[in-house]
Amino acid sequence: MMKKFEVTILGSSAALPARNRNLPAQVVNYRDRLFLIDCGEGTQMHLKRNRIRMGRINHIFISHLHGDHFYGLIGLVSTYHLLGRREALHVYAPALLERIIRLQLEASETTLLYPLIFHTTQHIVPEEIFNDGRISVTSLPLLHRVPTTGFLFREQPHPKKLLRDVADKYEVPVAAFESIRNGNDYIDEDGNHIYNTLLTQESAPVRSYAYCSDTGFYEPLADMIRGCDLMYHEATFMQDLLASAREKQHATAADAATIARLSGAKRLLLGHFSARYEDLQPLLDEAKAVFSQSELAEDDATYEV
Amino acid sequence: MMKKFEVTILGSSAALPARNRNLPAQVVNYRDRLFLIDCGEGTQMHLKRNRIRMGRINHIFISHLHGDHFYGLIGLVSTYHLLGRREALHVYAPALLERIIRLQLEASETTLLYPLIFHTTQHIVPEEIFNDGRISVTSLPLLHRVPTTGFLFREQPHPKKLLRDVADKYEVPVAAFESIRNGNDYIDEDGNHIYNTLLTQESAPVRSYAYCSDTGFYEPLADMIRGCDLMYHEATFMQDLLASAREKQHATAADAATIARLSGAKRLLLGHFSARYEDLQPLLDEAKAVFSQSELAEDDATYEV
Numbered sequence: 132m133m134k135k136f137e138v139t140i141l142g143s144s145a146a147l148p149a150r151n152r153n154l155p156a157q158v159v160n161y162r163d164r165l166f167l168i169d170c171g172e173g174t175q176m177h178l179k180r181n182r183i184r185m186g187r188i189n190h191i192f193i194s195h196l197h198g199d200h201f202y203g204l205i206g207l208v209s210t211y212h213l214l215g216r217r218e219a220l221h222v223y224a225p226a227l228l229e230r231i232i233r234l235q236l237e238a239s240e241t242t243l244l245y246p247l248i249f250h251t252t253q254h255i256v257p258e259e260i261f262n263d264g265r266i267s268v269t270s271l272p273l274l275h276r277v278p279t280t281g282f283l284f285r286e287q288p289h290p291k292k293l294l295r296d297v298a299d300k301y302e303v304p305v306a307a308f309e310s311i312r313n314g315n316d317y318i319d320e321d322g323n324h325i326y327n328t329l330l331t332q333e334s335a336p337v338r339s340y341a342y343c344s345d346t347g348f349y350e351p352l353a354d355m356i357r358g359c360d361l362m363y364h365e366a367t368f369m370q371d372l373l374a375s376a377r378e379k380q381h382a383t384a385a386d387a388a389t390i391a392r393l394s395g396a397k398r399l400l401l402g403h404f405s406a407r408y409e410d411l412q413p414l415l416d417e418a419k420a421v422f423s424q425s426e427l428a429e430d431d432a433t434y435e436v
Numbered sequence: 437m438m439k440k441f442e443v444t445i446l447g448s449s450a451a452l453p454a455r456n457r458n459l460p461a462q463v464v465n466y467r468d469r470l471f472l473i474d475c476g477e478g479t480q481m482h483l484k485r486n487r488i489r490m491g492r493i494n495h496i497f498i499s500h501l502h503g504d505h506f507y508g509l510i511g512l513v514s515t516y517h518l519l520g521r522r523e524a525l526h527v528y529a530p531a532l533l534e535r536i537i538r539l540q541l542e543a544s545e546t547t548l549l550y551p552l553i554f555h556t557t558q559h560i561v562p563e564e565i566f567n568d569g570r571i572s573v574t575s576l577p578l579l580h581r582v583p584t585t586g587f588l589f590r591e592q593p594h595p596k597k598l599l600r601d602v603a604d605k606y607e608v609p610v611a612a613f614e615s616i617r618n619g620n621d622y623i624d625e626d627g628n629h630i631y632n633t634l635l636t637q638e639s640a641p642v643r644s645y646a647y648c649s650d651t652g653f654y655e656p657l658a659d660m661i662r663g664c665d666l667m668y669h670e671a672t673f674m675q676d677l678l679a680s681a682r683e684k685q686h687a688t689a690a691d692a693a694t695i696a697r698l699s700g701a702k703r704l705l706l707g708h709f710s711a712r713y714e715d716l717q718p719l720l721d722e723a724k725a726v727f728s729q730s731e732l733a734e735d736d737a738t739y740e741v
Contacts (some may be wrong), residue, residue: 146518148481176453196543198514202507206477211502212453227543227612234539238501238532240582277545388678 174203193224195279273346289334353393365403390423500584516692578651594639612614658698670708693726707733
């Protein structure tokens with residue numbers, strides 16, 4: 132069975148909340164370890180509505196300091212405090228966010244019950260900013276009006292699976308199992324060579340999820356996320372508002388699909404829709420004309436990576 | 437007909453959002469001029485859900501800098517900008533709020549399209565902080581862990597109503613009408629004295645609404661709001677948690693009712709309920725035992741002053 136790796140959209144709107152679409156936030160669930168990406172106003176309420184166990188979030192990734200992507204963070208930080216959180220909370224974000232949060236905590240004379248640890252991101256080169264041996268997160272430079280990073284979540288290579296019945300048949304001792312899982316053959320006391328391919332099964336390929344928002348059309352991104360399984364890319368506008376998209380360094384649905392095609396992504400999730408669109412079908416059509424495996428992100432829906 | 441004077445509750449919860457109860461915010465509507473009091477996270481969404489015309493809000497009053505009372509302000513300020521607001525927005529609040537808001541606008545490199553004007557409140561003595569000739573707002577010192585003010589909204593005295601048919605009968609010239617409305621008698625060219633009481637009708641008495649949150653039990657408040665028509669008073673706890681209420685400088689339902697009784701208020705609206713209470717009936721019962729004209733504030737409900 133595949134290990135759980137999925138993403139729940141809490142908000143697929145851009146800048147302004149729209150009917151049925153909240154401000155940007157999403158939760159990556161990797162084997163029940165939760166990672167929050169962006170934190171628009173109202174995120175703590177949307178976590179609650181989706182019955183997501185907030186206490187399992189220890190790492191929050193903020194793409195940039197436009198308000199729709201972080202105004203909900205101070206509320207979440209405060210709520211954790213009021214609920215008695217003790218575990219450290221790590222926030223990965225542009226440097227100024229720490230000042231913003233600490234100033235507000237000072238204003239209410241709050242001394243947090245838990246360590247709140249900020250990690251400054253940069254938007255110059257891709258950089259691995261988290262790795263717990265199971266999953267890594269790499270920040271990705273994006274093209275936007277203020278310093279902005281995307282985030283690539285990549286499963287770490289699994290050890291091979293040992294076939295216990297075969298190992299028993301050849302009387303392989305338990306002490307040799309780790310070496311076999313790491314790809315070595317087994318040679319018994321009589322010098323018999325038991326090939327690794329006989330003793331093991333290939334592990335599942337590593338999967339990856341790329342969060343790319345906010346950004347204008349940015350071709351270098353395709354190389355940075357090459358071959359990802361699921362890619363979330365902003366699609367604030369459609370091609371008829373291309374000039375507006377270029378000026379504001381946002382992407383059109385066709386832009387998003389082009390990056391998906393260039394990168395060899397398996398599936399594309401479109402999001403960060405302008406509040407002007409009530410019906411999103413035209414955005415989906417525009418993307419599908421370029422990249423057939425396109426879908427619309429929907430608030431409160433969960434997508435497997 | 438009485439002129440419109442009502443208050444819509446957007447959030448009646450304390451500190452944490454609860455089931456069916458949002459974070460503190462309410463809108464006073466005086467003759468279709470709107471005033472926002474406090475602005476917890478999500479307020480812009482709750483304004484929208486209640487179809488309240490945000491553009492009519494030009495004055496926002498923030499009681500204190502605990503996060504549940506102001507974390508929604510930066511989102512509202514940003515949304516006004518994105519919607520192209522041009523009219524000045526006045527915010528009445530403790531001084532530090534301006535730094536918090538401006539720092540966040542800097543972070544997103546936003547230059548607002550409209551003037552955002554901060555007026556610093558103090559919590560030492562009552563002070564008239566707004567008066568447009570129709571309604572005045574007075575800040576009230578409250579008893580809380582950080583500097584906090586309540587707000588008293590008081591209708592300004594209306595001129596007397598001239599009885600046109602009586603004036604015509606005595607052949608009173610139009611030029612004398614204003615003097616009569618201001619309470620003077622009319623003396624005609626022959627020296628006949630026409631009494632003001634004959635020529636006018638008393639105007640409706642002035643009404644007032646007091647917002648008292650957050651505060652511990654604070655007896656001097658009763659004098660500051662004496663005889664108000666509607667009083668909103670926090671009731672975070674019940675008497676069984678009195679020690680906790682005193683320590684945190686919050687009020688119990690009985691405290692709120694006691695202040696209502698001492699002040700001679702006509703009606704009491706209980707609010708700012710701890711998220712621990714699912715059923716609020718016991719709080720209402722506790723208050724009614726002290727002051728019968730008590731009601732529970734309900735989110736999205738409107739109360740006449």
